[in-house]
Amino acid sequence: MPKELIRLSNCTMAFDDEVVLDNINLYINDKEFLTLLGPSGCGKTTTLRIIGGFQMPTSGDVFFDGVRINSVPPHKRAVNTVFQKYALFPHLNVYENIAFGLRVPRVEEQKNEMGKVLSRRKVKLSEKEIDQRVMEMLEVVNLRGFEKRRVTSLSGGQQQRVAIARALVNKPKVLLLDEPLGALDLKLRKDMQNELKRIQKAMEITFIYVTHDQEEALAMSDTVVVMDGGKIQQIGTPEDIYNEPKNAFVADFIGESNILDGIMRSDGVVEIFNRQFACLDSGFEKDEPVDVVIRPEDVDIVPENEGQLKGTVTNVTFKGMQYDIIVDFYGFKWLIQTTDLSPVGSRIGIKIDPDGIHIMKKSQYSGMFGDYSSYSEEYEEISDAAYEPGEDGQEDGDEK
Amino acid sequence: MRNKLSWFSAPYVVWMALFTVAPVILVVIYAFTAVPPAEGFTLDNFLRMKEFAVVFARSFRLALIATFICLLIGYPLSYFLAKEGPSFQKIAMVLIMLPMWMNFLLRTYAWMSILENNGFLNRMFAALGIIDLGNLINGGLNSLCASLNEGVLAWLNARLGTALLLSTDRATDMTYFRMLYTQGAVVLGMVYNYLPFMILPIYSVIIKLDNSLLEAARDLGASSARVFRKVIFPLSLPGVLSGVTMVFVPSVSTFAISKMLGGGTKLLLGDLIELQFLGGAYNPYLGSAISLVMMVIVVVCMYVMNRFGEGEEQAVVL
Numbered sequence: 001m002p003k004e005l006i007r008l009s010n011c012t013m014a015f016d017d018e019v020v021l022d023n024i025n026l027y028i029n030d031k032e033f034l035t036l037l038g039p040s041g042c043g044k045t046t047t048l049r050i051i052g053g054f055q056m057p058t059s060g061d062v063f064f065d066g067v068r069i070n071s072v073p074p075h076k077r078a079v080n081t082v083f084q085k086y087a088l089f090p091h092l093n094v095y096e097n098i099a100f101g102l103r104v105p106r107v108e109e110q111k112n113e114m115g116k117v118l119s120r121r122k123v124k125l126s127e128k129e130i131d132q133r134v135m136e137m138l139e140v141v142n143l144r145g146f147e148k149r150r151v152t153s154l155s156g157g158q159q160q161r162v163a164i165a166r167a168l169v170n171k172p173k174v175l176l177l178d179e180p181l182g183a184l185d186l187k188l189r190k191d192m193q194n195e196l197k198r199i200q201k202a203m204e205i206t207f208i209y210v211t212h213d214q215e216e217a218l219a220m221s222d223t224v225v226v227m228d229g230g231k232i233q234q235i236g237t238p239e240d241i242y243n244e245p246k247n248a249f250v251a252d253f254i255g256e257s258n259i260l261d262g263i264m265r266s267d268g269v270v271e272i273f274n275r276q277f278a279c280l281d282s283g284f285e286k287d288e289p290v291d292v293v294i295r296p297e298d299v300d301i302v303p304e305n306e307g308q309l310k311g312t313v314t315n316v317t318f319k320g321m322q323y324d325i326i327v328d329f330y331g332f333k334w335l336i337q338t339t340d341l342s343p344v345g346s347r348i349g350i351k352i353d354p355d356g357i358h359i360m361k362k363s364q365y366s367g368m369f370g371d372y373s374s375y376s377e378e379y380e381e382i383s384d385a386a387y388e389p390g391e392d393g394q395e396d397g398d399e400k
Numbered sequence: 401m402r403n404k405l406s407w408f409s410a411p412y413v414v415w416m417a418l419f420t421v422a423p424v425i426l427v428v429i430y431a432f433t434a435v436p437p438a439e440g441f442t443l444d445n446f447l448r449m450k451e452f453a454v455v456f457a458r459s460f461r462l463a464l465i466a467t468f469i470c471l472l473i474g475y476p477l478s479y480f481l482a483k484e485g486p487s488f489q490k491i492a493m494v495l496i497m498l499p500m501w502m503n504f505l506l507r508t509y510a511w512m513s514i515l516e517n518n519g520f521l522n523r524m525f526a527a528l529g530i531i532d533l534g535n536l537i538n539g540g541l542n543s544l545c546a547s548l549n550e551g552v553l554a555w556l557n558a559r560l561g562t563a564l565l566l567s568t569d570r571a572t573d574m575t576y577f578r579m580l581y582t583q584g585a586v587v588l589g590m591v592y593n594y595l596p597f598m599i600l601p602i603y604s605v606i607i608k609l610d611n612s613l614l615e616a617a618r619d620l621g622a623s624s625a626r627v628f629r630k631v632i633f634p635l636s637l638p639g640v641l642s643g644v645t646m647v648f649v650p651s652v653s654t655f656a657i658s659k660m661l662g663g664g665t666k667l668l669l670g671d672l673i674e675l676q677f678l679g680g681a682y683n684p685y686l687g688s689a690i691s692l693v694m695m696v697i698v699v700v701c702m703y704v705m706n707r708f709g710e711g712e713e714q715a716v717v718l
Contacts, residue, residue, distance in 0.1 A: 075620070076621075083612045089617075089631060090635070100622075104620065
């Protein structure tokens, strides 16, 4: 039975009447890797800053280990942060950056049996202890031998490791990571994902991770919290989020999706384009309008006369592992991923297995996503809600 | 491969050659040239330097005090200013810069009329009853006021460890605080004129400090005082160094301020040099030698300071 460590209860955050977080309820378990995922401006960074103590919620409560910590300042929380741009101290070398938290004198309280504070004294770690802990951390992040280097002379990935070591050296119960891999190139990002996962397992602490990169979220997390518009859209394991998206926003944001209007005719039967398909979902009203999600990889291409639906290929993109083809079905364009090439202009049929069809209740996001008619070479970015022109993976919209 | 646009820098190169490089070369040549009617290379001009040791010491002492006071005022001001809202910052910046839009001499003249024996300040003191002009002339409260005066001075001197501020040569009737024509007035003039040069570099460094650095320090457990000591101050040192440079260098070589506010009796280096070129003691050879020595001392000071600062951050451009 996992132990609850942090709880946000009815947290709302507003800056000058602009609601950034809207009544967030969330609990985070001990030793969990939890990711806050969403497009810029969705409130994920604000949520992280509330947990870190850099911002106080306008209303609502934050609990840590059952204790309300709304007004506890950052330096008194058992939480440390890895900042978006690392925020390493440029005037200190690698060693001193990591030792920074260790050199802060701690207040040690002596209490009597009744729990009353008898005396307080400041305790400093000895140089030997500091040295030992710093070296330990350098080992954890694989930076042995870099102690004396200036942080400005390090590569992005190395700086990232220093930032992680610096945040971990005080042995926090929770590590907050604000888009820590945003500035790294793809290859390094993949390596660091594994690295972070390994560190989290080794240190046995809770990681709360903020990102707008859904792949990263799926690959690393125990729990993913999908956010948009200051609200939590869905909480679940990566598999849940991918396989059973709660609404069109989640379906679109996580992976590629064709999202169609459908009507539930009965349990296990959904009607799309006036054709009935078998599905596994039940519990809807009879004839209830729904959103239907079909993942591009769940579609089988068959000869035209064998298909449940028939359409024309309008675009083909070679992606290495597969072709991404756009198929026009009765004016609605689908994205289908296939390993067999179907040339542009050819007529094809498709089949969809019942477990490839996911039914969602209609929501405010219905009709906003899932149509690939605006397809272009950049369709991924256009269909990805996180994409903002001129933005390079940084999330500035959240920072106030 | 050279940029064709580099030709646009030609006017400046010519300017610099004519008005910076050439004069420095001339100063060096003059400094090593014997005073006519003697001729040729000599070190005599430098050997005479010990006559002026007092002037050197006084100049450097006053400039150091002025620099220190500027730092004392300028750093907290810059620090708190950088934390204010942008509109307040704009207004404050205009106010800090405002005096600099007026001529340097005019500003200094204004101080003369403020500090004069029957100037603005002394009249205000009289009006407030701190010194009573009438009674003092009568001699009635003379002793009281004199002791007050001395008390204030003793306190100031004890606090600042100097005997410089508001030195009152009470030679004649003590009917006022003697402020003008004191070394304190000279220091005041330096501080007033050069304070913006201290504020601006410090302010511009602090305003650019990445807020996430401060948050990171807080996050790692540092109290506000510790964040300041361990992060903000070390990172603002480059601004402090260039501020100190920009106040110290003009202070140590000033002559207008000491002439106008110091009365020109206790010479500073600037006065001394001016005398050699324009004054009765006409001796450009000696003047060049003094200039050269001063330049060398200043450059060495700045070099040492920048080396000292390099440990913390990159060197400051002079």
